[in-house]
Amino acid sequence: MKVMTLNFLTCAVKNCKSSNDSFPLHPKEAELAKDDIEINPQLLINVLPRIDWAALRTTSTELGFPTLPEQPPSPEDLQSDEALLKELHELLMETQMMEGKLVCGHCGHEYAVKNGVANFLLPSHLV
Amino acid sequence: MLPTPDTSHVPYNRVYEPAEDSFLLLDTLSSPSETAFLSSLGPGSGVVIAFLTAHASTIFGTPHVLTTAIDVSPFACAATDLTVRKAITENTSTSGHWTSPIQGDLVTPLRGGSVDVLVFNPPYVPTPELPSPPAAPLQELREKTTFEEDSHLLELTYAGGKDGMETTDRLIEALPRVLSARGVAYILLCAQNKPEEVKGRIRAMGAGTSAGEGEGMGEGEGWKAETVGTSGKQAGWEKLQIVRVWR
Numbered sequence: 001m002k003v004m005t006l007n008f009l010t011c012a013v014k015n016c017k018s019s020n021d022s023f024p025l026h027p028k029e030a031e032l033a034k035d036d037i038e039i040n041p042q043l044l045i046n047v048l049p050r051i052d053w054a055a056l057r058t059t060s061t062e063l064g065f066p067t068l069p070e071q072p073p074s075p076e077d078l079q080s081d082e083a084l085l086k087e088l089h090e091l092l093m094e095t096q097m098m099e100g101k102l103v104c105g106h107c108g109h110e111y112a113v114k115n116g117v118a119n120f121l122l123p124s125h126l127v
Numbered sequence: 128m129l130p131t132p133d134t135s136h137v138p139y140n141r142v143y144e145p146a147e148d149s150f151l152l153l154d155t156l157s158s159p160s161e162t163a164f165l166s167s168l169g170p171g172s173g174v175v176i177a178f179l180t181a182h183a184s185t186i187f188g189t190p191h192v193l194t195t196a197i198d199v200s201p202f203a204c205a206a207t208d209l210t211v212r213k214a215i216t217e218n219t220s221t222s223g224h225w226t227s228p229i230q231g232d233l234v235t236p237l238r239g240g241s242v243d244v245l246v247f248n249p250p251y252v253p254t255p256e257l258p259s260p261p262a263a264p265l266q267e268l269r270e271k272t273t274f275e276e277d278s279h280l281l282e283l284t285y286a287g288g289k290d291g292m293e294t295t296d297r298l299i300e301a302l303p304r305v306l307s308a309r310g311v312a313y314i315l316l317c318a319q320n321k322p323e324e325v326k327g328r329i330r331a332m333g334a335g336t337s338a339g340e341g342e343g344m345g346e347g348e349g350w351k352a353e354t355v356g357t358s359g360k361q362a363g364w365e366k367l368q369i370v371r372v373w374r
């Protein structure tokens with residue numbers, strides 16, 4: 001599962017949807033893999049408005065990547081910031097979480113990640 | 128005509144085989160111009176999401192489209208992942224960007240306001256009751272499954288409960304939370320689902336029904352639902368149509 005995907009995922013428990021603590025989910029015991037993908041600056045610039053930046057900062061730190069700037073860059077700034085482009089490319093496009101857990105900060109439920117796929121099916125008492 | 132993705136690797140004894148319904152979704156989606164985050168629910172073999180991802184430039188006018196797919200079945204997730212990856216390799220010049228499959232129940236794992244285009248080929252066949260969701264042992268990918276387990280997984284792909292609408296109704300309820308302000312959902316219905324009543328229910332949702340999470344609902348407008356594709360009057364008992372839902 002790409003780190004990009006993680007930015008679109010929240011806790012599947014109904015009561016957690018209204019809580020700010022249910023997003024982003026927190027990786028635990030994460031085993032990462034890196035795909036070798038050609039950098040596509042335009043894609044990163046275009047995807048910026050779709051990314052929850054604060055959540056991405058949290059994820060980046062929790063996965064042991066460099067701390068991202070507090071504010072998201074403007075498209076123009078990102079265009080000319082080769083270092084940040086490279087960082088974002090590595091984090092969002094190339095990094096895969098293969099194994100581990102994603103933990104909800106509100107209810108504490110842990111979602112298993114196996115073979116790169118996160119399982120969000122809930123046990124019946126949580127549905 | 129754009130080529131249909133290769134699904135020769137898909138184990139059809141437990142994953143839904145692309146049929147007329149999948150191809151109707153493909154035909155209808157070859158025209159809109161929305162872009163960005165696209166999610167396919169219950170992708171089965173992955174043929175629809177593979178097509179949309181591989182031909183993103185042609186369909187959406189831009190390759191800057193991120194795609195994902197959500198299915199309860201680990202086998203469908205794995206099959207979809209491979210179908211999409213294959214299709215991308217064969218269409219590198221027009222492809223969008225595939226993220227990952229997600230194992231889950233409809234849109235429950237997605238954050239509010241995140242989806243721009245949602246595609247749903249639901250379990251739409253009316254049945255006395257809904258099959259139970261896959262229990263823990265069936266949530267894991269493995270080599271061998273029993274005949275009963277395969278039957279259960281297949282049943283989940285078509286059995287829709289009362290009017291064939293029990294699952295689709297749950298998805299419709301979740302749309303205000305998960306669709307972005309410009310978000311559009313394409314939902315496949317059969318005649319037994321009573322499509323006119325379904326569209327009526329969607330239009331009656333009105334502005335007040337949003338859970339109010341995320342970027343969710345805009346100010347004051349209601350929901351729209353129109354039939355944008357049909358399998359034609361000559362089709363069999365299923366008589367399929369695609370309903371486009373947006374606000």
Ligand SMILES: [Zn+2]
Binds near residue numbers: 022104105107
């Ligand atoms: Zn939770």
